[in-house]
Amino acid sequence: MGRSFDVVVIGAGPAGYVAAIRASQHGLSVACIDGWTNRDGKNAFGGTCLNAGCIPSKALLESSELYHRAQYEFKKHGIQHAGVSMDVSAMQKRKAGIVRQLTGGIAGLFKANKIDGLVGQGKLLAGKKVEFMPVSGEPEVLAAKHVIIATGSTPIEIPVAKYDDEFIVDSWGALDFATVPKRLGVVGAGVIGLELGSVWSRLGSEVVILEAMDDFLAMADRDIANDASKQFKKHGLDIRLGAKVTSANIANGEVNVGFETADGASSLAVDKLVVAVGRRPFTDGLFADDAGVTTDARGFVEVDDECRTSVPGVYAVGDCVRGPMLAHKGSEEGVMAADLIAGEIAEMNYAVIPSVIYTAPEIAWVGRTEREVKAAGIEYKTGSFPFAASGRAKAMEQPGGMVKIVASKVDDELLGVHIVGPMAGELIAEAVLAMEFSASTEDLQRTIHAHPSLSEAMHEASLAVDGKALNNVNK
Numbered sequence: 001m002g003r004s005f006d007v008v009v010i011g012a013g014p015a016g017y018v019a020a021i022r023a024s025q026h027g028l029s030v031a032c033i034d035g036w037t038n039r040d041g042k043n044a045f046g047g048t049c050l051n052a053g054c055i056p057s058k059a060l061l062e063s064s065e066l067y068h069r070a071q072y073e074f075k076k077h078g079i080q081h082a083g084v085s086m087d088v089s090a091m092q093k094r095k096a097g098i099v100r101q102l103t104g105g106i107a108g109l110f111k112a113n114k115i116d117g118l119v120g121q122g123k124l125l126a127g128k129k130v131e132f133m134p135v136s137g138e139p140e141v142l143a144a145k146h147v148i149i150a151t152g153s154t155p156i157e158i159p160v161a162k163y164d165d166e167f168i169v170d171s172w173g174a175l176d177f178a179t180v181p182k183r184l185g186v187v188g189a190g191v192i193g194l195e196l197g198s199v200w201s202r203l204g205s206e207v208v209i210l211e212a213m214d215d216f217l218a219m220a221d222r223d224i225a226n227d228a229s230k231q232f233k234k235h236g237l238d239i240r241l242g243a244k245v246t247s248a249n250i251a252n253g254e255v256n257v258g259f260e261t262a263d264g265a266s267s268l269a270v271d272k273l274v275v276a277v278g279r280r281p282f283t284d285g286l287f288a289d290d291a292g293v294t295t296d297a298r299g300f301v302e303v304d305d306e307c308r309t310s311v312p313g314v315y316a317v318g319d320c321v322r323g324p325m326l327a328h329k330g331s332e333e334g335v336m337a338a339d340l341i342a343g344e345i346a347e348m349n350y351a352v353i354p355s356v357i358y359t360a361p362e363i364a365w366v367g368r369t370e371r372e373v374k375a376a377g378i379e380y381k382t383g384s385f386p387f388a389a390s391g392r393a394k395a396m397e398q399p400g401g402m403v404k405i406v407a408s409k410v411d412d413e414l415l416g417v418h419i420v421g422p423m424a425g426e427l428i429a430e431a432v433l434a435m436e437f438s439a440s441t442e443d444l445q446r447t448i449h450a451h452p453s454l455s456e457a458m459h460e461a462s463l464a465v466d467g468k469a470l471n472n473v474n475k
């Protein structure tokens, strides 16, 4: 028998490493096992988010947006330049440096919090034992009073376009292109398709995104999705809705993609194809036959509202359980699980998890869309305010988009806040806080917002809910 711990966490992504830190803050002895291996063969903590997701994608979004703005926007400001060019390898080096710093930061946090960060695979055995298989050395069976499973997710592969990791790649591959593909195909106009499609489009790729559904961004409010769709089109993203991919053949250094739309069968030749059709929970090799933890039909670990699995003392958090696959959702679940293990009262407010798509313009929302509120039979009112009427947005040369608020007609409570426009991902935090406190539109109306700031659009949208917007014609 090997070492024993109060808590063993399997997975050191944003769900697992945060759970480990919080458990340690409670004075519990903690081990966190992670087997992530980067393409250079090196292991790193941080999971998908830090190594192949949130952080590297945002690094590239920032670089590519600056390049795009330097090309198309600087002249409007009167900034003259003889032309700009992009050094893709320097961009990738910057990205890799950020990832290295942050993943190294987690190792530092583990040390500071006296957490045993164990590099290798973990397997849950019966009786809250965990088999740890280090990258080198002998396996060890750890005894745990509590186990937290945080093994994350992995890209879905579709049979008609299997990854070959050179021409047909997943999101990780699309973050690592060494040169700008002349023609880039993307399967799926979801969050990844839009973010990574934007990166390479801004750097010069001709990007075509094939989306199976007829609705663009089905999970977003319709007004926001329609506005975003127009802006993306203007920026050169070619998004084809109702396009079902039927084949993808690699020949002569290109990929020939077959797809069907309402108009019939078509094809498209591209230099690279990114498949971004969603992710599946990752639990491969995780459970011994008698581990006792149940999974649902789609492979998600089954948990209750407090992330307890079917085995007492075993919790599961993050992408491997139900709910949106978002880093901040996983982290908060990790905190909740650790607090519950320590005997504290803890809960998660699943109704107010913000979503952000880091395109230009950014898209962000919290709560319910107008369509959802209507379908629920709730009496509601809405108000919106365009950034075109915001002095700050104009000064920033980013006057596209709007803030839209959906509120209850009965008691004025905020039900949903939806934004497309500059810094939407930052602006949404005010709405999240307001909704966490069950605020009304009147609360927002009476809150003083700095002038000139983008946040005034939130204020004006709340006023517009009652036909009282000051800097826009109320319709």
Ligand code: FAD
Binding pocket: 010, 011, 012, 013, 014, 015, 016, 033, 034, 035, 036, 037, 045, 046, 047, 048, 049, 050, 052, 053, 054, 055, 057, 120, 121, 122, 123, 150, 151, 152, 153, 171, 172, 192, 282, 284, 285, 286, 317, 318, 319, 320, 325, 326, 327, 328, 329, 330, 358
């Ligand atoms: P993961 O981050 O996947 O971590 C799980 C870890 O467990 C991994 O290191 C894995 O190797 C390890 N593991 C698995 N099985 C075992 C085992 N048996 N033994 C040991 N270790 C194991 N979300 C956002 O909120 N904002 C964003 O901007 C954003 N951008 C994204 C961009 C891209 C391109 C992608 C792909 C995802 C993005 N996401 C974003 C989603 C986000 O990355 C995930 O929601 C988040 O990483 C989930 O955290 P997690 O801890 O549950 O799992």
Ligand code: NAD
Binding pocket: 158, 187, 188, 189, 190, 191, 192, 193, 195, 210, 211, 212, 213, 243, 244, 245, 276, 277, 278, 279, 324, 325, 326, 355, 356, 357, 358
């Ligand atoms: P997604 O669910 O956001 O989008 C997948 C899209 O692919 C959908 O629109 C779907 O209709 C479409 N699709 C599915 N099968 C298809 C097919 N055969 N042909 C054409 N289209 C098809 O998934 P994703 O973009 O892969 O992202 C995965 C997860 O990662 C998401 O759940 C997301 O929450 C998370 N993520 C978040 C961020 C962020 O928070 N900014 C960024 C990237 C990823």
